[in-house]
Amino acid sequence: MTTRPDALGPEQPRVVIVGGGFGGLEAAKALARADAEVVLFDRHNHHLFQPLLYQIATAALSPANIAAPIRKILARQKNCEVIMSEVTDVDLEGRTVTVTDQRYAYDYLVLAAGARTNYFGHDAWSELAPGLKNISEAIDVRSRFLLAFEQAEIETDEEARRAALTFAIVGAGPTGVELAGAMAEISRQTLRADFRHIDTSTVRVILIDALDRVLSTFTPELSDRARRDLEQLGVEVVLSTRVVDVQPGTLIVDTPEGEERIEAANVFWAAGVRGVRLGETLGAELDRSGRVIVADDLTIPGRAEVFVVGDLACRIDPQTEEPVPGVAQGAIQMGRFVGKTIAAEVRALSRGRQAPKRGVFVYRDKGSMATIGRNRAIADIHGLRFGGYFAFLAWAFIHVLFLIGFRRRLMVMLEWMWSYLTFSRGVRLITGEDQVPKPVRPPPDPRLLDRGT
Amino acid sequence: MTTRPDALGPEQPRVVIVGGGFGGLEAAKALARADAEVVLFDRHNHHLFQPLLYQIATAALSPANIAAPIRKILARQKNCEVIMSEVTDVDLEGRTVTVTDQRYAYDYLVLAAGARTNYFGHDAWSELAPGLKNISEAIDVRSRFLLAFEQAEIETDEEARRAALTFAIVGAGPTGVELAGAMAEISRQTLRADFRHIDTSTVRVILIDALDRVLSTFTPELSDRARRDLEQLGVEVVLSTRVVDVQPGTLIVDTPEGEERIEAANVFWAAGVRGVRLGETLGAELDRSGRVIVADDLTIPGRAEVFVVGDLACRIDPQTEEPVPGVAQGAIQMGRFVGKTIAAEVRALSRGRQAPKRGVFVYRDKGSMATIGRNRAIADIHGLRFGGYFAFLAWAFIHVLFLIGFRRRLMVMLEWMWSYLTFSRGVRLITGEDQVPKPVRPPPDPRLLDRGT
Numbered sequence: 001m002t003t004r005p006d007a008l009g010p011e012q013p014r015v016v017i018v019g020g021g022f023g024g025l026e027a028a029k030a031l032a033r034a035d036a037e038v039v040l041f042d043r044h045n046h047h048l049f050q051p052l053l054y055q056i057a058t059a060a061l062s063p064a065n066i067a068a069p070i071r072k073i074l075a076r077q078k079n080c081e082v083i084m085s086e087v088t089d090v091d092l093e094g095r096t097v098t099v100t101d102q103r104y105a106y107d108y109l110v111l112a113a114g115a116r117t118n119y120f121g122h123d124a125w126s127e128l129a130p131g132l133k134n135i136s137e138a139i140d141v142r143s144r145f146l147l148a149f150e151q152a153e154i155e156t157d158e159e160a161r162r163a164a165l166t167f168a169i170v171g172a173g174p175t176g177v178e179l180a181g182a183m184a185e186i187s188r189q190t191l192r193a194d195f196r197h198i199d200t201s202t203v204r205v206i207l208i209d210a211l212d213r214v215l216s217t218f219t220p221e222l223s224d225r226a227r228r229d230l231e232q233l234g235v236e237v238v239l240s241t242r243v244v245d246v247q248p249g250t251l252i253v254d255t256p257e258g259e260e261r262i263e264a265a266n267v268f269w270a271a272g273v274r275g276v277r278l279g280e281t282l283g284a285e286l287d288r289s290g291r292v293i294v295a296d297d298l299t300i301p302g303r304a305e306v307f308v309v310g311d312l313a314c315r316i317d318p319q320t321e322e323p324v325p326g327v328a329q330g331a332i333q334m335g336r337f338v339g340k341t342i343a344a345e346v347r348a349l350s351r352g353r354q355a356p357k358r359g360v361f362v363y364r365d366k367g368s369m370a371t372i373g374r375n376r377a378i379a380d381i382h383g384l385r386f387g388g389y390f391a392f393l394a395w396a397f398i399h400v401l402f403l404i405g406f407r408r409r410l411m412v413m414l415e416w417m418w419s420y421l422t423f424s425r426g427v428r429l430i431t432g433e434d435q436v437p438k439p440v441r442p443p444p445d446p447r448l449l450d451r452g453t
Numbered sequence: 454m455t456t457r458p459d460a461l462g463p464e465q466p467r468v469v470i471v472g473g474g475f476g477g478l479e480a481a482k483a484l485a486r487a488d489a490e491v492v493l494f495d496r497h498n499h500h501l502f503q504p505l506l507y508q509i510a511t512a513a514l515s516p517a518n519i520a521a522p523i524r525k526i527l528a529r530q531k532n533c534e535v536i537m538s539e540v541t542d543v544d545l546e547g548r549t550v551t552v553t554d555q556r557y558a559y560d561y562l563v564l565a566a567g568a569r570t571n572y573f574g575h576d577a578w579s580e581l582a583p584g585l586k587n588i589s590e591a592i593d594v595r596s597r598f599l600l601a602f603e604q605a606e607i608e609t610d611e612e613a614r615r616a617a618l619t620f621a622i623v624g625a626g627p628t629g630v631e632l633a634g635a636m637a638e639i640s641r642q643t644l645r646a647d648f649r650h651i652d653t654s655t656v657r658v659i660l661i662d663a664l665d666r667v668l669s670t671f672t673p674e675l676s677d678r679a680r681r682d683l684e685q686l687g688v689e690v691v692l693s694t695r696v697v698d699v700q701p702g703t704l705i706v707d708t709p710e711g712e713e714r715i716e717a718a719n720v721f722w723a724a725g726v727r728g729v730r731l732g733e734t735l736g737a738e739l740d741r742s743g744r745v746i747v748a749d750d751l752t753i754p755g756r757a758e759v760f761v762v763g764d765l766a767c768r769i770d771p772q773t774e775e776p777v778p779g780v781a782q783g784a785i786q787m788g789r790f791v792g793k794t795i796a797a798e799v800r801a802l803s804r805g806r807q808a809p810k811r812g813v814f815v816y817r818d819k820g821s822m823a824t825i826g827r828n829r830a831i832a833d834i835h836g837l838r839f840g841g842y843f844a845f846l847a848w849a850f851i852h853v854l855f856l857i858g859f860r861r862r863l864m865v866m867l868e869w870m871w872s873y874l875t876f877s878r879g880v881r882l883i884t885g886e887d888q889v890p891k892p893v894r895p896p897p898d899p900r901l902l903d904r905g906t
Contacts, residue, residue, distance in 0.1 A: 062515035064880040084603040427517040
């Protein structure tokens with residue numbers, strides 16, 4: 001800890017926070033009463049409640065239901081300013097970050113910039129198999145999902161129509177499971193009466209994972225239950241299967257029985273995340289997922305003033321020897337820990353005292369949950385494991401609770417109740433320019449020719 | 454009326470409707486019980502309640518609040534199918550429309566494809582001065598509007614900051630007036646506490662019109678009242694002024710005192726509409742705004758089976774000698790008239806009777822309204838002219854009423870009540886890729902340099 005600021009200059013120390021997700025926001029809030037200048041950078045103007053992002057992708061919620069302007073959240077915190085800009089580089093030696101080609105000095109740095117979709121070295125797949133990390137991507141997934149039905153409705157080639165109505169979701173973690181469940185449900189229920197030439201209940205939703213069970217962070221029993229729930233919804237669960245290549249309209253997979261082709265016009269990628277590029281610029285050690293390996297106090301080696309929290313951090317819990325999971329609770333707890341650490345240090349140093357000895361971050365697992373369509377979920381809360389309708393209600397309650405602001409909680413609750421009672425989806429919009437379906441193969445279909453000829 | 458089908462073939466007649474706005478939807482619904490095959494084409498999957506589009510642009514509502522899937526609206530109408538596709542051409546002789554390079558036969562054609570933004574021959578301006586005709590454009594306007602404040606917050610050059618905080622709105626019809634009022638209000642109230650380096654109440658909102666009053670379709674008294682309301686909100690109303698050129702950061706205008714420059718980094722275009730391109734392919738006579746001139750029965754000359762309704766139609770009222778205004782009521786009444794006309798004709802012909810003589814379309818003016826920020830509006834209903842708070846309430850009530858579906862009505866009402874009570878805006882999201890503000894002129898600002906150097 002050689003570089004820890006043992007004394008601060010005459011000015012207020014400046015704490016630069018990169019990222020306005022759960023980790024960054026909590027760090028900023030924990031510094032609310034600190035005698036420090038807090039500057040939070042984010043390249044988006046909004047905090048996003050990522051656990052519900054799949055609900056934008058599946059037309060259940062609008063972006064505004066789960067996103068809030070960062071500067072509004074922090075408006076009353078007078079020692080904090082928010083800058084919408086992208087931090088592209090960190091100069092550890094000079095203690096500056098690079099922001100739109102300029103350097104910006106810090107005394108403490110909190111990196112909370114999160115994760116991006118992991119294509120495991122095949123970034124070119126992102127065009128054909130979009131991920132789900134921000135609002136734009138969620139709207140893209142929604143448009144592709146809804147457009148597939150429009151496409152199938154005018155498609156006259158049976159094979160092309162089948163492919164248009166096949167959705168492959170790669171990765172059976174919470175996001176993949178939630179996407180698959182919702183897509184199966186919408187196909188079989190919501191859209192059923194709205195088309196004339198296709199039977200939307202024949203849609204294939206295929207959920208693929210390289211491991212031998214879904215939701216592998218849960219117990220095998222809960223994984224089994226989730227798989228059964230998914231299959232009841234009509235999802236085909238394909239396990240122990242690795243994606244080898246993504247081609248237009250086709251997925252090449254490696255199964256225990258050998259290589260196979262899946263004809264699917266729509267592929268969505270939920271197979272994992274890795275740390276954002278900024279983590280690579282630190283020169284610190286990264287884990288296999290590109291996350292920065294941090295010490296007990298969540299700093300990087302030799303840089304006591306540089307903290308990494310949330311999805312960008314790889315913190316190995318000293319008790320379990322497992323990394324802290326990349327979930328909201330992990331980021332919240334890390335952010336709060338770092339904010340408090342810095343606040344205590346600034347207080348001591350500003351009074352001429354020695355900085356207190358830093359604590360050791362310990363993650364408190366508050367439990368985890370995943371939902372599988374309406375009425376079903378699984379939960380594991382302090383060893384209390386359950387599924388079914390009660391888990392679904394608990395899931396909905398907790399997710400509403402963690403939204404920012406009463407307005408969002410109320411609106412999401414109303415939207416959910418409405419959808420639940422009517423089986424409808426409130427946000428069935430295809431947006432973006434020139435999103436018009438075209439039949440893949442021009443058809444010899446009487447519907448599309450002059451009549452009488 | 455030489456081409457009116459005096460007898461139909463053995464098959465059900467096919468009515469092709471182009472456009473799922475108010476006109477197209479009403480025509481389809483009026484044909485619900487007709488013994489005809491109704492096919493509605495739209496290049497979007499949703500019907501859009503355009504009168505509230507400016508509320509998306511000003512972060513008050515989400516797109517889903519005012520847009521509904523067309524195929525869901527018509528799901529129960531068994532004789533109707535919806536195809537999401539763009540009709541690019543009409544072959545009047547062959548009685549077909551061209552859809553994604555294929556021809557599609559019709560017996561009756563209803564063109565309800567609407568209008569686009571009118572740049573009066575300067576289409577290149579659209580990049581710098583976006584219009585407001587669909588969801589994508591509204592989200593673009595919203596992003597530009599919100600981004601301007603983010604830009605100004607990090608801008609260090611005073612002149613550039615001033616320009617970033619200047620919004621010019623061209624066209625003082627309802628859309629321009631509503632945009633200007635909302636933008637002034639948001640600047641002065643909603644955003645006030647959220648920035649550290651700018652005073653958002655110093656924002657300039659400039660509303661420009663070539664005519665000598667705002668809302669020129671209302672009486673001069675109501676126009677005056679609206680102008681005073683706007684000025685009280687802080688809008689600068691610049692009349693008798695024509696835009697000569699739109700350049701990056703600058704608007705060149707021709708005023709009664711000569712040519713002037715307005716330094717505004719943000720320009721929005723609400724100066725008028727013209728018929729969509731499809732209208733030009735008919736070979737029929739168009740008015741100056743590119744609208745198709747229609748006969749008493751809303752057909753084009755010599756083509757009794759081709760109707761044009763809504764914003765694409767120029768129908769001169771025989772009594773007032775004025776064109777039917779391009780408002781929702783105009784489209785609704787025209788659509789319904791045409792649907793009924795076709796239904797009656799199909800019924801008669803299918804029973805071997807002669808088609809009834811066609812009626813004459815008469816527009817019934819139900820009144821018009823425009824809102825100017827919170828609490829203020831003007832209304833002219835059957836000669837009853839009023840403004841102020843009561844007009845505002847009437848405006849809100851009627852607009853909620855005309856939304857499609859109880860869910861949308863409820864949600865919009867709640868969002869409005871919330872915004873009204875809290876002065877907040879629920880949808881302050883900047884979305885789209887790489888929307889990061891950059892200072893125009895790299896600054897000699899200590900905030901952005903290393904400290905101590």
